[in-house]
Amino acid sequence: MSNSRVTVTNEQLRDVELALAGAWGGAVTLQLPPIGGEVIELADGEGTVVASLHVGSSSPVPTASAVREVVGEGEAPAPAPVHAVTGTVRPERPFGHRDRVDLRVTVAPRRADAAIVITGDVPAADDDLWRDAPADAVIVVLDRGDSHALADALGAVAAVGRDAVVLPAPARHGRDEAQWIDAVRHAARALVASEATVWETPLTPSPGRVILLTGLSGSGKSTIAKLLVERLADVDPRTVSLLDGDEVRLILSSGLGFSREDRIMNVRRIGWVAALVAKHGGIAVCAPIAPYAVMRDEMRARAEEAGRFLLVHISTPLEVCEQRDRKGLYAKARAGEVPQFTGISDPYEVPSDADLVIDASVVDPEGAVDRIVEVLGQVDVRADQR
Incomplete structure (x- = not known):
């Protein structure tokens, strides 16, 4: 079996x-x-x-x-x-590529009398923490899967004149903060030193952002998304990428149809690319319909591994969307000619966790962009204060 x-x-x-x-x-x-x-x-x-x-x-x-x-x-x-x-x-089989195997304690074991595990940013050389740190303690930095962040941490330890090793960061999913710290401490004691002190330092958040505009077909998502990209290019130093539902289907999701499974896969692919953009410090503006809560939750989880996620519900009423329909899809859906059409023969779950709700039948596109940029700025401020 x-x-x-x-x-x-x-x-x-x-x-x-x-x-x-x-x-x-x-x-x-x-x-x-x-x-x-x-x-x-x-x-x-x-x-x-x-x-x-x-x-x-x-x-x-x-x-x-x-x-x-x-x-x-x-x-x-x-x-x-x-x-x-x-x-x-x-x-069973060897792992694939892992960063810094020369310093990675799971690959190159190194026991020490004492260790200091740094959970976030490495303190500056003049920080009081270093003054009281045992001179023989090896410094343990965590690998969270970000090669640049790991290189920066190792460089910061070297600048202080200390030796460092790399410990894979335990998963946070399924653990609260206290459980995660406990998992870090136990792993360090098992693999580095029986006397392991944990420095819980703040972690500089990634500047990457994923903005998801969700709403019915014809709600105005694409228009707002394109204007938002133009505005951010003028006012924000980060690189901005647009992942619009219709345009993505021509290349990234070419070959997918409009069955429920294919629509879920389309949004999953958009979320995957958006998270890559955020991982490298950019802003991804996404505008698929994304009708199901499970779709949006998956995109949020993936994005928050790389940066911050902003959910914007373009709440234009169904009747307005039907009036705007240039392709006649709503009429065909009501006639039974288009199966599983969102808002008619297939459900759209109204987000209960949106960071911003905009009715584009009341707010014009420029006004919608103003509100999104304002909320994005608030997200950036909160991230900087963490």
Whole structure:
């Protein structure tokens, strides 16, 4: 009987890497689909099975159910069920590329008498923390999957004249702040030094942003998105990229149709590219319909691994969208000629977590852009104050 197989995220892969090296007694808890089986093969993003999880326990993770306003008929897809699966991990094949394997404690073990783990930015050389730090303590910096940030951290430690090693950052998903700090401390004690002190320093946020404009077809998303990109190019130093629903389908999502599965995949691809833009410090402006909450939640989660996410609901009423319809799609949908058309024969879940709601039948496009730029500025200020 073949084992079950699941592809884990990069964040989960770091937990697996730590457990394989001996952290947490070789055991790990991963949030996975309820696929069952005593042994689960864990594949990386390239499809290579790097480890197997020998299941000790599995329990469902409670999900919050929300009652949302819906435009159109039918049922929106529900969030996929998730189980917290705990077990021991065993290696299967070598991991793919990992940054700084020469300093990575999971690859090149290095025991020390004492260690200091820095969870955020490395303090400046004149910071009081260094004055009281033991001279023989090795400095541990965390790899969160950002090569530039890791290089900066190692450079900052070298500037202080201290030796550094690299510890993969444990996954934050599924852990609150106290649990995450505890996971960091235990991993450092298992792999670096039994005396490990944790410096909880602030982490400079990424300047990357993902702005998702969601709304019905004809709501004005594309017009506002294009004007927003023009405005940001004038007033913001960051590179701005437009990922508009219709234009993306010509290249990135060429070959996809308009079935529910294909529409979900289209938005997933947009979210993936947008997160890459944010990871490199840019702003991605996205304007697909994105009718389902699960779509938007997935895009938010991916974006917030790289920067900040701003959800803008263009709430133009259905009747106005129908009046604006240049392609006649709404009329065809009402006549039954276009199946699964959002707002008519397929549901649009009205966002309950939008950062900004704009009715484009009341607010003109320039006014909408003014409001988005204002809220984006507030997001930037909050990020700088963290």
